[in-house]
Amino acid sequence: MNGRRRPVxxxxxxxxxxxxxxxxxxxxxxxxxxxxxxxxxxxxxxTGWDRREMLDYSRALxxxxxxxxxxxxxxNWWAFGDSWEPYYTGSNRAWGEEASAFLREQFxxxxxxxxxxxxxxxxxxxxxxxxxxxxxLMLLTEDERGFPKVEMVSGARIGDGQRGVSGGRVxxxxxxxxxxRDGIIFDGRGTPVAARVLGLDEDGVERYEDYxxxxxxxxxxxxxxxxxxxxxxxxxxxxxxxxxMDLQDIDTFLKRGIKRATAVGLVRKNLEGEAPVGNEIxxxxxxxxxxxxxxxxxxxEEQEGGEVYWLxxxxxxxxxxxxxxxxxxxxxxxxxxxxRRGVKAVGWAYELLYLNESGRAATRLVVDxxxxxxxxxxxxxxRRTWRVTRYALAKGMxxxxxxxxxxxxxxxxxxxxxxxxxxxxxxxxxxxxxRENLKMGTTTKAxxxxxxxxxxxxVARQRKVEILALVEDAREIEAASGGRxxxxxxxxxxxxxxxxxxxxxxxxxxxxxGEKEVxxxxxxxxxxxxxxxxxxxxxxxxxxxxRLTEEVGLPVNEGYDDPYLPVRDDAGxxxxxxxVRDEEGDVIGAKPVExxxxx
Numbered sequence: 001m002n003g004r005r006r007p008v009x010x011x012x013x014x015x016x017x018x019x020x021x022x023x024x025x026x027x028x029x030x031x032x033x034x035x036x037x038x039x040x041x042x043x044x045x046x047t048g049w050d051r052r053e054m055l056d057y058s059r060a061l062x063x064x065x066x067x068x069x070x071x072x073x074x075x076n077w078w079a080f081g082d083s084w085e086p087y088y089t090g091s092n093r094a095w096g097e098e099a100s101a102f103l104r105e106q107f108x109x110x111x112x113x114x115x116x117x118x119x120x121x122x123x124x125x126x127x128x129x130x131x132x133x134x135x136x137l138m139l140l141t142e143d144e145r146g147f148p149k150v151e152m153v154s155g156a157r158i159g160d161g162q163r164g165v166s167g168g169r170v171x172x173x174x175x176x177x178x179x180x181r182d183g184i185i186f187d188g189r190g191t192p193v194a195a196r197v198l199g200l201d202e203d204g205v206e207r208y209e210d211y212x213x214x215x216x217x218x219x220x221x222x223x224x225x226x227x228x229x230x231x232x233x234x235x236x237x238x239x240x241x242x243x244x245m246d247l248q249d250i251d252t253f254l255k256r257g258i259k260r261a262t263a264v265g266l267v268r269k270n271l272e273g274e275a276p277v278g279n280e281i282x283x284x285x286x287x288x289x290x291x292x293x294x295x296x297x298x299x300x301e302e303q304e305g306g307e308v309y310w311l312x313x314x315x316x317x318x319x320x321x322x323x324x325x326x327x328x329x330x331x332x333x334x335x336x337x338x339x340r341r342g343v344k345a346v347g348w349a350y351e352l353l354y355l356n357e358s359g360r361a362a363t364r365l366v367v368d369x370x371x372x373x374x375x376x377x378x379x380x381x382x383r384r385t386w387r388v389t390r391y392a393l394a395k396g397m398x399x400x401x402x403x404x405x406x407x408x409x410x411x412x413x414x415x416x417x418x419x420x421x422x423x424x425x426x427x428x429x430x431x432x433x434x435r436e437n438l439k440m441g442t443t444t445k446a447x448x449x450x451x452x453x454x455x456x457x458x459v460a461r462q463r464k465v466e467i468l469a470l471v472e473d474a475r476e477i478e479a480a481s482g483g484r485x486x487x488x489x490x491x492x493x494x495x496x497x498x499x500x501x502x503x504x505x506x507x508x509x510x511x512x513x514g515e516k517e518v519x520x521x522x523x524x525x526x527x528x529x530x531x532x533x534x535x536x537x538x539x540x541x542x543x544x545x546x547r548l549t550e551e552v553g554l555p556v557n558e559g560y561d562d563p564y565l566p567v568r569d570d571a572g573x574x575x576x577x578x579x580v581r582d583e584e585g586d587v588i589g590a591k592p593v594e595x596x597x598x599x
Contacts, residue, residue, distance in 0.1 A: 042229045048160065048182035054238035055133055055156060061237055061244045062132045067339060068237065068244060071348040076127035078370075079377035083418040083453045084120055086389060090414030095405045099393060102402045107392040113141055113149040122152055123385070126222065127377045129155065131346050135223035135233030137195055138384060139211060140391050148395035150388055153197050155233065158183035161198050161208045173210060184221075184231040185210065192231050195221055220387055222380050240345040247338045254327050261326075347373035352423075367423045378419060385417055418455035470494050 025032050039045045062069050086103045088096030108119040117125070129136040129152075137153040160180055164171055170178045170185060175194055179186045185194040194210045194217075201207045211219035223233020237244065327335075340350040351366045390412045396402035397411070405411035424430050434451065437443040446456040474490035485493075 042227045043181045043231060046234065051134065051182060051232060051234065052159075054235050054241060057241050057245070058132055058134075058235040058237035061241065061248070065244060065248060067353060068342065068346070071343045071346055071353060072128055072131045074352065075346070075348045075370075075373060076124055076131070076377060078420065078423060079374045080120065080124040080127050080381060081420050082120075083420045083455075084123065084381075084385065085418050085455060085458070087416045087418065087455050087457045088414060089416050089457075090407075090410040092405060092407065092410055095403065095411075096414070099396075099402060099405070099411070102396055103389065103392060106401070107148060107396070111148075111150050111388065111392075113139075113143070113151040119150075119385075119388070122150065123381050126152060126384070127381065130222065130224055130233060130377070130380065131236045133233075134235040134238075135221060137197065137211070137213075138220040138222065138388070139197075140218050140220075140388070142395060146395065146399040147401065148392040157198050158195055158232070159198050161196060162206055164208060170210075175210060182232050186231070190229065192221070195219055220384060222384055224376060224380070236346040240342040243338045243342050247335060247342065250331075250335060254331075257326055347376065364425050367425050371422045374422065382417065386415075389415060416455065416457075418453070418458065419450055421451055421453035424451075 025035060062072060086100060086108075088100050090096055111119040112122060126136050126138070133155040135155045135158075137155070137158060139151040139153060141149050141151055143149055160183055164173065165180055168179060168181065170176050170180050175185045178193070180196065183196045183198075184192050185196065187193050192213060194212050196208050196210050198206065198208050211217065213219045213221050223230075224236070226234065235241075336350075343350050343353060349366045349370055351363065352370055393402065393411060397404045430451070434443060434448045438445065438448065444456075445459070449456040449459050470491060473494055474487050477485055477490040477493070478487045481490075
C-alpha cells in the first residue's frame with residue numbers, strides 16, 4: 001500500500017460498488033469542473049424554458065452577427081434558392097399537363113394564406129427557421145372560395161399557454177387529459193399528435209388552437225431531429241450560443257479599444273500634469289492612481305487630428321505616441337477558432353464564408369460537406385413539398401379547380417421535383433466528367449440535369465422544341481438555295497454538335513467553302529485518322545484510304561492506285577505505288593507512282 005486514499009462508491013444497499021472500467025468524473029472529480037446530470041427524458045433535459053431562452057438568443061445573434069446570419073442565409077439559399085418545379089411522371093398526359101399548369105401557375109405562386117410569398121420563398125424562410133428557431137409549423141388551410149392555401153407558423157408561437165392546460169395536461173377539447181410539453185400534445189405512447197398554436201383575440205386576450213400533426217393531420221411540424229424522443233426542434237445556434245456571445249463581446253471590446261487608440265494623438269508628461277492655460281482642458285481624477293494611493297489628475301487637450309493626454313511626471317517632461325498592439329495575432333487566431341465551430345454548428349463551413357483561406361485540395365472536401373448539409377435541408381423541403389402538393393391536388397379536384405384523375409396513385413404519387421444545382425469547385429471539369437460518364441452509361445440525364453438545377457423532362461421538352469425548329473430552318477435554307485446547300489449541310493451550319501463535323505454525305509466535295517474552313521476540316525479529319533489508328537492501318541496495308549477519303553467528303557485523286565497515299569518522296573515525285581518493306585516485312589515507304597506495283 002502506498003498510503004493514498006482511493007475514492008469508494010457505495011450502492012443503495014451500502015455495499016461497495018465494483019467498477020471503473022471506463023473513466024469517471026466521480027473518481028477524478030478534483031481534476032474536472034462539475035457536470036450536470038442529464039435526465040433520460042429529452043423533454044426534461046431541455047425544458048420549454050430552456051428552449052425559449054435559446055430561441056430568444058438565437059434570433060438576436062442571427063440578426064446582429066453578420067457572419068452567423070450570412071452562414072444561415074447562404075446555406076438555405078443553396079438549398080431552396082431556385083428550381084423546385086413540379087414534374088408529372090405518370091401515364092395520363094392530358095391530366096398531367098393540366099395538373100402541372102395548376103400547380104405552377106395557380107397554387108405555387110399564391111400558396112401563402114397571407115398573400116406575401118410564393119411557395120419557393122416559404123420553403124426558403126422555413127429553412128432559415130429550422131436553423132435559427134429550431135422548427136416551424138405549416139398549416140393546411142383554404143380561402144373563402146375553397147382554394148388551397150398554407151400558413152406558416154413561427155416556432156415562437158407554439159407553446160402550452162395559460163389556458164386549457166393544468167399540471168402539464170390538456171384540460172379541454174379533443175385531446176383532454178393528454179400530456180402537453182412545450183406546445184406539443186402526446187398520446188399515451190409518447191407519440192406527438194397535435195401542436196398548440198398561441199395567439200391573441202380581438203380584445204388582446206390569449207387564445208389557442210390545437211392542430212393535429214402526423215399522417216392525415218392538418219399541420220406539419222418540421223425540424224432537424226437529433227434525438228429519438230424529441231418533440232420540438234432545437235435552434236442550431238443554441239449549441240454554440242455562448243461562443244457566439246463571447247465572440248460578439250470580444251469584437252465589441254476590440255473595436256472600442258481600437259477607436260479609443262486611434263483617437264489619441266500624443267501622451268505628454270510634465271511636472272504639473274496640466275496643459276497650458278487657455279486651452280480646452282478636460283480633467284478627470286483617478287482614485288488610487290497617485291503616489292501613496294492618493295488621487296491622480298488626468299488632463300487632456302483637444303487637438304485637431306487627435307487628442308493629447310497630459311500626465312504628471314515627477315522626474316521631468318516627455319512626449320510620446322500611444323503604443324497600442326491589440327488585437328494580437330494570437331487573439332485573432334482564437335477568434336477564428338470560435339467562429340469556425342460556431343459556423344460548423346449551423347451546418348456551414350468557415351471556408352465557404354472566407355474563400356481566400358482555403359486551398360484547392362481542401363475546398364473539394366469542404367464543398368462535399370456543404371452539399372451534405374444542403375441535402376439535409378432539402379430532405380425536409382421535399383417532405384413538405386410532397387405534402388403540400390398532394391393537398392393542393394386533392395383540394396383542386398374536390399373544389400373544381402382541376403379535373404379529376406380516376407387513378408389516385410397516378411394523381412398523388414406520379415410527381416418529381418427539380419432541385420437546385422449543388423455546390424461545385426470546378427463546374428467545367430464536373431460537366432466534362434458528367435459527359436464522359438453518360439457515354440459510358442454510368443450516369444443518367446436526370447442526374448446531370450439535377451446538378452444544373454434543372455429537371456430532365458424540362459430539358460428534353462425544350463430540346464425537342466429546338467430540334468424541330470432547326471429542322472424547319474434547314475428545310476427553308478435548302479429550298480432557298482435551290483438545292484445547292486443540302487439539308488444535312490444546312491443543319492451543320494445551324495448547329496454543330498461535334499467538334500469534327502461530318503463534312504456532308506459520301507462523295508460531297510469541298511468546293512465553295514472558305515480556305516480556313518477547309519483547312520480546319522482536313523486537319524480535324526487527319527487528327528481523327530491518327531487517333532483511331534487509321535494511319536497505322538494504312539501503312540500496314542489494311543485500310544483502303546482512297547475509299548475512306550471519299551467517304552468523309554474529301555476530293556479524291558482517281559489517278560492514284562491503292563493503297564491511296566497522297567504524299568511525295570524526298571525528290572518531289574508523287575508516291576502511291578507499291579510498298580517498300582524492311583527485312584522484317586514492316587512497311588517503311590512506297591515507290592514512286594511511275595513504277596509498277598509489286599506483285
